[in-house]
Each structure stands twice: as C-alpha cells, then as structure tokens.
Amino acid sequence: MASVPLWSARGRFFTWGALGVTLVLGLGACSRQGGVGGSASDASPTVVQANADMAKGLNLTDPQDFEDAKRGFIAKPSGQIKSSDGTVLKDFDVYAFLEGAPADTVNPSLWRHAQLNAQVGLFKVTDGVYQLRGFDIANMTLIEGKTGFIVVDPLSSKESSSYALEFARKHLGNKPVTGLVMTHAHADHFGGALGVITGEEVQSRKVPVVASYGFMEEATSENIMVGTAMGRRSMYQFGKDLPRSPKGNVDTGLGKDVVYGQIGILPPNWIIVKSQQPMQIDGVDFVFHNVPGAECPAELTFSIPAKKLYNGAENLAQTMHNLLPIRGAKVRDALLWSKYLQNALDDLGDTEIYIAQHNQPIWGNQRIREFITVQRDVYKYTHDQTVRLMNNGLTPREIADRIQLPESLSKHLGARGYYGDLRHNVKAVYQFYLGFYDGNPANLNPLPPTESGKRYMELIGADKAVSAAQTAFDKGDFRWAAELLNHVVMADSGNNAAKELLAKTYEQMGYMAEAATWRNAYLTGAQELRAGPPKKGVDKSILLDMLLRVPTERFLEAMAAGLKAEDAVGKDFKINLVLTDTQEQYVLWIENAVLHFRKGSPAADANATLSLTRSILVKMIAGVAGVKDTIMSDDLKVTGSKIDLVRFFGLIDKPQANFPIVTR
Structure with a gap:
C-alpha cells in the first residue's frame, strides 16, 4: 500500500x-503495463504439432455446449463500461478476434472454451430466470419474484453490476431489487453489491441479503492480511496487463476478464447454516445448501424446486477448478468437494436446469447428472491417486508428472483444466496433507533462488547455460530451457540474452497451455522479462466501500504482520x-x-x-x-x-x- x-x-x-489491501479475486495494478520491450514470438513447430495432436484427441466440434451458451439469447451489449473518471473498465468488443478457427498460438481446447465464454449478453434460462454473462468474470443471475428481481451474485464491481442490471431492466422491465444472494466470499461474487442496491434500501425495505455462515469473515480476512502478495500474483493468473489477442489474454477460464471498478460489500441479514435450509424470497421458494470449505471457506448452493432448477454456485463450473489457485489461497479440500457433489446428485431429483455463477447452463436431467458425476470423480480421483502415490513415497513433482485422468473423465470438455490444472491440483492435495516439504533433507533448507542461481552460474557459466537452454528450446524441451534460464536470470537480471530467451520460452509454454491461468502466467512472465514489473500498483481507493465494513481487528492484524x-x-x-x-x-x-x-x-x-x-x-x-x-x-x-x-x-x-x- x-x-x-x-x-x-x-x-x-x-x-x-x-496494510496492502487487495481482493482475492485479483485486483492488481489498475493501468495497462506499457512499453513492452521486444515482440511476442510466433508459435514454434513443436507448439503447432502439440496443439494439433491435442485437437485430434478431443471432440472439439461438438456443438452442444455452444447451443447451451446461446440458448435463450435476448440481447448483447456493445461499447464499454467506464469508471466515473472515464477510465475504460470493460470493452465488449475486445475479444472479437476469437471468431473462427483457433490461432496457432492458442491451445485449441482453450480456444473453444474461450469462444464459449465470449457468448456475452442477457439470456433467458427459463420462465422467470435470467443470466447476464460476460459483463464481468462471473455471471449475474436474476430471478423474478412477485414484486421485483432477486439478484444472485452482483459481480466484481459497482460499475459492472449497475451496468448489467440497467441493461437487464431495459429488456425485462424496471423492477426493484427485492432480494440479494451472494453465493460465496470471493469478490467477483459480492464486490458489486452496492451497484444493485444500497444499504439504506436494504434497511428501509427489509430486503433479504442471503449468504452462508462465515461470509463476512472470509470475505474480508485473507484479503486484508495477504492482499498485496495475492493481488500481485493474481495479475499473472488473470493476465490483467496482457493484450487481448491470440498472443495474449484470450480468457480466464471462468469468464472473459475482471472489471476493476469500485468494490463494496453488504453484510447478510439471512445466514445459511444448514445443509438444507428452505427460504422464501419475494414469493419464490428456495432450498439453500451450506457447503463450506471446498471451493470457498464460505459458500452456498441452492435449488428452486418449482422451476426444477439447481444453482451450483462455484462448486460446479464448466472447467476443472483450482484446489489451490496460482495466485495463492488457503488450500481446498478435494475430498470434501467431491462429497458435496455427491450430495448434489442425491438431492437432484427431477431437476431439469443447471446454472452456476460462471460459464453456461445445462438442460436435461440426465446431462446434468453426468456433468456432476464427472466433476465429482475428477476431484475424488485427484485426491485418491495423489494420496496413494504420497504413501508410496513419491514427491509432489513426481506425482504431478505421473497422474493422468482416465479417458472416461478426460474426454468431458466441461471438466478439463481451463481454470484449474490437474498437475497443480495434485500438488495442492499433497500440501493439504503433508505441507510444502517433500521429505528430502536436501529441500529442508535450500538456497534462495538468487543465491542458487549464482552458484550454478559459478559452476557452469552463464554462456554455457544459455547455450544449453537454446538447444533445449530448439528441440521443444521448454520445461528444461525454462529451468536453466531461470537460474541465469535469478543470478543476473541484467543478462538480456537470457531474459529474452526465457521470455520466448514462456511464450511457447503459454501457447500450449490448456489452462487459461497457466497461459496468462507464462505470457505475463514473458512480458515482464522484457518490460519489467508494472509501473503502478493497485489503486486501493476502489476498495473504500468495502473497507468501511471491515472489522477494525482485521486492519490491526495486518499491521502486526x-x-x-x-x-x-x-x-x-x-x-x-x-x-x-x-x-x-x-x-x-x-x-x-x-x-x-x-x-x-x-x-x-x-x-x-x-x-x-x-x-x-x-x-x-x-x-x-x-x-x-x-x-x-x-x-x-x-x-x-x-x-x-x-x-x-x-x-x-x-x-x-x-x-x-x-x-x-
């Protein structure tokens, strides 16, 4: 700060x-990084071949997901969302390049997923249920009550949520907000609360504001304590400063991009504490489910039985999720996550519509059951096989290189690693049980990266290391090239030849990555090797509305740290x-x-x-x-x-x- x-x-x-305060969702620097030295590379023959091979192994032409993503389309926004000072926060045309065949510089599976997330607009899910998709990284769901709209998840910021609600009202009628549901304690699902309703309105009209037990604590705690580090790393995860292009940011996995506007919060006045908790909001009967400790420490899902609709919040998305985001967070419990999904299957009944707060819906009871079953088994398989190999003495890196999902799971595009990644999730399971130490005494007290790099260079020489890395790069052995070059750059950040080759290496790794988060991290790393870190940090003024509601103790804890x-x-x-x-x-x-x-x-x-x-x-x-x-x-x-x-x-x-x- x-x-x-x-x-x-x-x-x-x-x-x-x-108090370096930044939201967990990833509010990094608020301006684009300028002056990138060098230019992005083309895809190497190795990348082109690897991407072509992946395309052969998956049914990327199946139209069903696109039919689901377009179903019920009402209207599409155009233009931009701007802040009060005129800063562009969201450009609805910036991802237009995703139309057509995948570029050589993008994993074809990720390209397809990015195209699905680019279906932006207001959609009718069923009578009385609508979704606004693509106005922010998350979806805003609107449910018509007797007298107004029940808003589910008011997006990341006041600007995006107010814009989305106004857009919906133009097409659905100017109805008041008569209920607010915040599915969990990540900022992209509550940050725009004050853009849809004020605290004064909640009080005067007695509007239900629904969240799960522990919501306020979790929404404010780690964001205050480790916000600076998490926010900085999130810029890598979300590719915030990358150009929107086939050589840059194409997606985040969960949606297109984050709207970095004014962040607020409203304290809930109805707390979900039970595994099943019925509640009526503006004449609509809900059944809420408290599901803490999986995707988020405080989370709920819900069903509307009369509409045969189930909302999986973010325990379900059209992607493998993170057990430990690369931006950092508390490690998530894969086994508990799978149990919640089994509970969802047990409670599904005659549900015909699945929606969530990211990605597109699914219609049809059998398709929904198959989707939840596959998601359940992805997390259970990851957990069980990691534990099995842990107990056989394998280390996190060894397990990550060995585990692969069986074809019965990996063929399902809605459970592939667009946001999470199997290799990273394996390491998260290991950390959940055994911590970061892999058991090898050599790793009890290793040298820090800069000192280690200097020692390696004293031993082999920077020129020899760069030459060996170039040979590895030419062979398409990018992981080894990156490891070698990282030692060189950590030893001497002024070695421009090593930095440029490492940047090119990261680009090739990004071009092959199926996970949008990994792609964004690699490409951001390449950008910063050429241009340096961003010139400006987070503008904490965007958090003012939220900080006003943060307990003072959180600030003092962060001060002590x-x-x-x-x-x-x-x-x-x-x-x-x-x-x-x-x-x-x-x-x-x-x-x-x-x-x-x-x-x-x-x-x-x-x-x-x-x-x-x-x-x-x-x-x-x-x-x-x-x-x-x-x-x-x-x-x-x-x-x-x-x-x-x-x-x-x-x-x-x-x-x-x-x-x-x-x-x-």
Whole structure:
C-alpha cells in the first residue's frame, strides 16, 4: 500500500503503510503495463504439432455446449463500461478476434472454451430466470419474484453490476431489487453489491441479503492480511496487463476478464447454516445448501424446486477448478468437494436446469447428472491417486508428472483444466496433507533462488547455460530451457540474452497451455522479462466501500504482520488507538519484536494516544485521505509523544504492490 502522510511533527512524517489491501479475486495494478520491450514470438513447430495432436484427441466440434451458451439469447451489449473518471473498465468488443478457427498460438481446447465464454449478453434460462454473462468474470443471475428481481451474485464491481442490471431492466422491465444472494466470499461474487442496491434500501425495505455462515469473515480476512502478495500474483493468473489477442489474454477460464471498478460489500441479514435450509424470497421458494470449505471457506448452493432448477454456485463450473489457485489461497479440500457433489446428485431429483455463477447452463436431467458425476470423480480421483502415490513415497513433482485422468473423465470438455490444472491440483492435495516439504533433507533448507542461481552460474557459466537452454528450446524441451534460464536470470537480471530467451520460452509454454491461468502466467512472465514489473500498483481507493465494513481487528492484524522485526528488536512502544465515532478503543504494544493489540480502555503508560474517526482511518488505509482529512482535521489528534508515534509507525513495513516475480 502506498504510504499516506498522517501527521507532521517538526517537519517529519509518520505513515500508515502496512496494510496492502487487495481482493482475492485479483485486483492488481489498475493501468495497462506499457512499453513492452521486444515482440511476442510466433508459435514454434513443436507448439503447432502439440496443439494439433491435442485437437485430434478431443471432440472439439461438438456443438452442444455452444447451443447451451446461446440458448435463450435476448440481447448483447456493445461499447464499454467506464469508471466515473472515464477510465475504460470493460470493452465488449475486445475479444472479437476469437471468431473462427483457433490461432496457432492458442491451445485449441482453450480456444473453444474461450469462444464459449465470449457468448456475452442477457439470456433467458427459463420462465422467470435470467443470466447476464460476460459483463464481468462471473455471471449475474436474476430471478423474478412477485414484486421485483432477486439478484444472485452482483459481480466484481459497482460499475459492472449497475451496468448489467440497467441493461437487464431495459429488456425485462424496471423492477426493484427485492432480494440479494451472494453465493460465496470471493469478490467477483459480492464486490458489486452496492451497484444493485444500497444499504439504506436494504434497511428501509427489509430486503433479504442471503449468504452462508462465515461470509463476512472470509470475505474480508485473507484479503486484508495477504492482499498485496495475492493481488500481485493474481495479475499473472488473470493476465490483467496482457493484450487481448491470440498472443495474449484470450480468457480466464471462468469468464472473459475482471472489471476493476469500485468494490463494496453488504453484510447478510439471512445466514445459511444448514445443509438444507428452505427460504422464501419475494414469493419464490428456495432450498439453500451450506457447503463450506471446498471451493470457498464460505459458500452456498441452492435449488428452486418449482422451476426444477439447481444453482451450483462455484462448486460446479464448466472447467476443472483450482484446489489451490496460482495466485495463492488457503488450500481446498478435494475430498470434501467431491462429497458435496455427491450430495448434489442425491438431492437432484427431477431437476431439469443447471446454472452456476460462471460459464453456461445445462438442460436435461440426465446431462446434468453426468456433468456432476464427472466433476465429482475428477476431484475424488485427484485426491485418491495423489494420496496413494504420497504413501508410496513419491514427491509432489513426481506425482504431478505421473497422474493422468482416465479417458472416461478426460474426454468431458466441461471438466478439463481451463481454470484449474490437474498437475497443480495434485500438488495442492499433497500440501493439504503433508505441507510444502517433500521429505528430502536436501529441500529442508535450500538456497534462495538468487543465491542458487549464482552458484550454478559459478559452476557452469552463464554462456554455457544459455547455450544449453537454446538447444533445449530448439528441440521443444521448454520445461528444461525454462529451468536453466531461470537460474541465469535469478543470478543476473541484467543478462538480456537470457531474459529474452526465457521470455520466448514462456511464450511457447503459454501457447500450449490448456489452462487459461497457466497461459496468462507464462505470457505475463514473458512480458515482464522484457518490460519489467508494472509501473503502478493497485489503486486501493476502489476498495473504500468495502473497507468501511471491515472489522477494525482485521486492519490491526495486518499491521502486526507488517512489523519490521529486525528494526523492532528492543523496542517497547505502547500506543492507544481511539476511534471516536465508533467508540472503539485499542492498545497496541511491541514486545519481543512482535506487535500485539487488545480491545479495551487506553493504557495510562502509553507513549502516545492517536484519536481519529474510523472513516478517516479507512480513508488512510485506502490511500484517499488528503491533508484536510488528516493533519487539518478536527477529528484527528495526538496526545503524548508525537516523536514516539512517528517512530512506532516507522516500524511498520510499506509493501510494494509491484514487486518483481520473474527477476530479483
């Protein structure tokens, strides 16, 4: 997070800069990276052949999915979604290049999947149920009640959700929102809540806001604690700064791209806690299912029996999902996930319509049963076979190279690794049970990448390593070329020949990748090898509406995790924090190079007391507090030693949201 001046003391400043806050869904830098050095490579003969071979092994011409994706089409948007300052957040024409045959630079299976996700617009699923697809990475579902629309998942941002709802109202009628369902605690499913209804409307009209137990905790916790690192890595996962082109971003796996607008949240007033929990919203009878700990720590699915409809939220999507996203997250339980899908099969009854909050629906009871069965068995197979090989002493890399899905599963395009990937999921299962250590003592305390790279180069020489990598590249042995070149670049980030060859290697690996996330990561790595990290980090002002609803304890936990321990050794500062508008009081103190806090009355022996409103605190964290909000504000004052307060906040790290990944 950028440092925000908080107080001037004799010409000196202390800053509140420890809280690098970014949403789990992947809010990275808010501007396109410019000035890419070099140009993207063409597909090598190895890639062309590998992609052609994959196309032969799959039924990529089956039209059923495209019929499903287009069924019920009402209208398609055009133009752009813009922020209040005119910044383009979404361009509906940017993926037009996906029409026609797959490019040599895109895995043909991924190309087909990207074409399915490019079916953008308002669709009628069945009487009284509509979906807005392609307005953001997720779907917004609208269910007609007696008096208005029940909105399921209000997308990522206020701009995209308000645009989508307005678009729907033009075609379906200007009805009020009479219910809001947020299926789980990932920001692409709640971030646009304030774009469809305000908190005041919820209160005055007593609108049900439905989420599962633990939703608010999970929606805010890890985003605050590790938001900087997760947000930076998510730029790789979602290919945020890549050009939309056959040599760049073609998809995310779950949808086209993320709308990086204003993020908000509404606390639920109806909590789903049971495995089956009936509820009526605006005359529509739902049966909700609490399904925590699989795709998300807090998640629900639901059915509408009268419409013979089941919504799988994100436990089901038209892709193999992640057990551990490459951006980072808490590891997910593959065995529990498969059990939830068995429960879905048991409860399916005479359901004829499946929808979810990503990708296209499915019609027909038998087709739905087959789809859920295959998804169930993908996660169970991944879990069981990884555990079997773990118990036979194989390491994560060895297991990932050995396990393949049986043809009975791999032939189903709706369960292939467009978002998740089998090799990555295998390693997630291993980590879930045994952690990151593979049991080999050589890996208990390995050298860090830069030091390891230097030692390798001292041994074999950079020129020899690059030459060997070039030979591997020419043979199409890209994994080995990447491993060699990574050592060279980590040892010397100024070795331009190695960086360019590594960039070309990553491009070829991206062109072959079936997973959109892997493709985006490889191609972003190539881009940054040529141009460096993004020039600008996340604009935290987009999070202001959400931060206003985050418990203060989350901020203080993140501050404690930002303490520069090496500088805090021997320090014993004690600071009182008083939030004058919410009447919250905290004591913060450093002991044994650890920052602690407790809620309670101010300490009499504190070095200083900082009193301010919570709104100013949040504005400071979001990076939007100006001089009048802080130094000149009557709502902020310091008593005690201002110098000690400066020194205390000087111990809090200020993480950079654009740290390097492929170089050091």
